[in-house]
Amino acid sequence: MPAKPEDHLYLVDGSGFIFRAYHALPALTRKSDGMPVGAVSGFCNMIWKMLQDLKGDDAPSHVAVIFDASRFSFRNEFYPEYKAQRPDAPEDLRPQFGLIRDATRAFNLPCIEIDGYEADDVIATYAREAAAGGAEVTIVSSDKDLMQLVGGRIGMVDLMKGKVIGVEQVREKFGVGPERVIDVQALAGDSVDNVPGAPGIGVKTAALLINEYGDLETLLERAAEIKQPKRRQSLIENAELIRISKRLVTLDDNVGNLPAYDELARRQPEAEMLLSFLNEMEFSTLTRRIAAIFGVEPPAAAPAPEPEAVPAAEPGAEAAVEAAKIDTSAYEIIRDADALKAWIEKIYERGEVAVDTETTSLDEMTAELVGVSLATAPGRACYIPLGHQTGDGDLLGAAERAAGQMALDDAIAILKPMLEDPSILKIAQNMKYDLKVLARYGIWVAPFDDTMLLSYAQEAGMGGQGMDALSKRHLDHEPIPIKTLLGAGRKKITFDRVEIDKAAPYAAEDADVTFRLWKILKPGLVRNRVTRVYEVMERPLVPVLADMERAGVKVDRDALSRLSNNFAQKMAGLEAEIHELAGEKFNVGSPKQLGEILFDKMGMDGGKKGKTGAYATGADVLETLAAEGHDLPARVLDWRQLSKLKGTYTDALQTHINAETGRVHTSYSIAGASTGRLASTDPNLQNIPVRSEEGRRIREAFIADEGNVLLSLDYSQIELRLLAHIADIEALKQAFAEGQDIHAATASEIFGVPVEGMDPMIRRQAKAINFGVIYGISAFGLANNLRIPREDAKRFIDAYFEKFPGIRAYMDATVETAKKQGYVETVFGRRIHTPEINAKGPMGGFQRRAAINAPIQGSAADVIRRAMVRIPPALAKAKLTARMLLQVHDELIFEVPESEADETAETVRKVMEGANLPAVALTTPLVADAGKGRNWAEAH
Helix, strand or coil, X not given: CCCXXXXXXXXXXXXXXXXXXXXXXXXXXXXXXXXXXXXXXXXXXXXXXXXXXXXXXXXXXXXXXXXXXXXXXXXXXXXXXXXXXXXXXXXXXXXXXXXXXXXXXXXXXXXXXXXXXXXXXXHHHHHHHHHHXXXXXXXXXXXXXXXXXXXXXXXXXXXXXXXXXXXXXXXHHHCCCHHHHHHHHHHHCECCCCECCCCCCCHHHHHHHHHHHCCHHHHHHCHHHCCCHHHHHHHHHCHHHHHHHHHXXXXXXXXXXXXXXXXXXXXXXXXXXXXXXXXXXXCHHHHHHHHHHHCCCCCCCCCCCCCCCCCCXXXXXXXXXXXXXXCHHHCXXXXXXXXXXXXXXXXXXXXXXXXXXXXXXXXXXXXXXXXXXXXXXXXXXXEEECCCEECCCECCECCEECCCCCCHHHHHHHXXXXXXXXXXXXXXXXXXXXXXXXXXXXXXXXXXXXXXXXXXXHHCCCCCCCHHHHHHXXXXXXXXXXXXXXXXXXXXXXXXXXXXXXXXXXXXXXXXXXXXXXXXXXXXXXHCCCHXXXXXXXXXXXXXXXXXXXXXXXXXXXXXXXXXXXXXXXXXXXXXXXXXXXXXXXXXXXXXXXXXHHHHHCCCCCCCECCCCCECCCHHHHXXXXXXXXXXXXXXXXXXXXXXXXXXXXXXXXXXXXXXXXXXXXXXXXXXXXXXXXEEECCCCCCCCCCCHHHHHHXXXXXXXXXXXXXXXXXXXXHHHHHHHHXXXXXXXXXXXXXXXXXXXXXXXXXXXXXXXXXXHHHHHHHHHHHHHHCCCCHHHXXXXXXXXXXXXXXXXXXXXXXXXXXXXXXXXXXXXXXXHCEEECCCCCEEECCCCCCCHHHHHHHHHHHHHHHHHHHHHHHHHHHHHHHHHHHHHCXXXXXEEXXXXXXXXXXXXXXXXXXXXXXHHHHHHCCCCCCCCCXXXXXXXXXXXXXXXXXX
């Protein structure tokens, strides 16, 4: 349905909102798992304020939030340098992109991004079409590139500054009206986006020329008439680049495959969906505020954190470090080889040095080395500038190299022997990053200590492990913020553009702080009895993960694209089927409209309205209705699943394929989860669905190089095996030892039925209890999982504990231990702190369940870490060439020559099944299942 004159369309520049939100707020992490959520918080607050302000005459009839699908668009096809020098998004922002899309949907707003186009192109298309239909259009953005659209029925507003941008405001900025903005931009260029323009001509001069000659083509045709020699020469010599620049800055207002205009009809947020998302993000203040507006009770939120407990340092260690106060003006800048060699001599005298690198990017696969910092004692630090540049530079010539720095090759030649010398201990914060950067320059750092992991081994669950957090916690010092050097927003620069005199205090301080933290944290390993954890499972894992991340995994872009199209077609087919079942067309993505169809029109049972008057239509509601035999809710569940898979995987994964390697290079966070589980980010490859057909098809896109196969080895029921060992459950241990079907064996014990000929439903119930009990499942939770009455679920759980009394004893003892000492331990000695174990209410229940699960999940994480550390030398000893590519919790993925697949599988299996420590003898056998294939789906 086309736009109508009475419509008012709001188009929100979602990508612009993201970066404004990120730079407007301090760093914020989700307490439960350490996930960065500062930008998500800012985005939610901005969206909520916008929705609250848009009332009365300003209320839009239609609204959409538009995002960039990736950093590459059709413009790169005819000008590859377009936006090529833009730095990658900050490391702590990248994991938030997907959450921000989820936030948009939680606010019940259309979330739109089109591969191959920028958000601005999508906005231009919607704006043109709506204005052509007579609708009023408001673009919510401050982006100058969108100002070419202003005029007629299209306006702009910068909500953050409360500023309306009309024709006059555009004229004030560019010196021309909106219809000539692209001409001015084509001449002036844009160093941020790598739009070349005409060298030497800025916005003011460009406006003068366009106003004098009328338009760009006329100007270029009459360039020889211009009196000023430099202007004339620049226009004549760069005419083709200027025309390319105009193509680059001109928005494409004819983007295809967009959601129909009527799908943008404004829908009010659904209280249940929105509050559930905000609560999951742990935004307690915003959750309470919005719940009050809806007139409902907010979901139970976590209480304020208790003051963090910090392990005491070795007597005298902290005092000694604290005695040397941090003075960033005292650091030395190393500008020549003689000064660097003098530092190297001092390092050899001491035998230890803190090292830090400064680079052009947080992506180690593309980062260029800008400088290196060294510290040999508290307050004794230096910075070696290597890649700083001066001037803005342009596409026709690189910026000049800054004076007063060594040649990179000369510095590498001096640093390399020391960094690789086994007699010198190198100390870093998050050494994995520096390892990968320096490896690109042929330097293989060893041996090393990592202050992030020293802290993680001792303080997991007690706060962040980043350098700033550790500095504040242990040194009561706040390091220089990087934003003071790089700036923010569109004016943000990369580190190579920072002046050396300003870069040195920041960079050298990092090495100084790292050295001080090491002096405090290293002695704590022995005192806290976690030396084995650090030495056996943390530090040795760093180079293993670095090699895996550098290897990456090959992904078939065409297969993903075909799958995206297939999912889109299936979604369209499901929509048609849903509409037919409903007897009318409606927005399938609208919980409100869906609720009205299900419960008002079709009269299904179980409809519950919130205080807003809308029915709840969450997954649990739809699953219950589907289980009762209703087709429509079952089809909606299918549609929602496909929508999520398409947005999260088949579309998004394509943007993560490295242009140089053709592979996806995920990054593993070692110190993210308190239990020791690794987390995969940028992209997250650990959450691809395992059991669904669609998930299998996504895994089919992960392939091996020609002549190779992918090999998968997966621990079988490792957490249940560890539960049997930890809780000393003889019946379970015997079942595992005899290789029985553990779920059937459990069902036989609980329900008193023979294993032979067992009803699959009974086995399913036992399986749900087996896995659920690990996480402290309640009768209510089990009833929901099995779709059975709560009384039956309670009876099953009671029978389970009666047959396996050791499990209840383990649970009670674990909670008491957590309350008494403030932490629990894995079988390998990893400590997982539980500072909120004594919390009251629902949070207390959650914390107790987490404490019960932590030794089991943590022990499983320790087992696979131990295996990962031992596999590379085992492969080398067997003279096998397999590369370990991925870790997905209990599964390891390898790429291996087809001729070596079977031998590799057997070698890896032996390591995985024998991944105990000498001092830890598990009483249940570990079992690893192997599979191989040309793609991940075949191998799994």
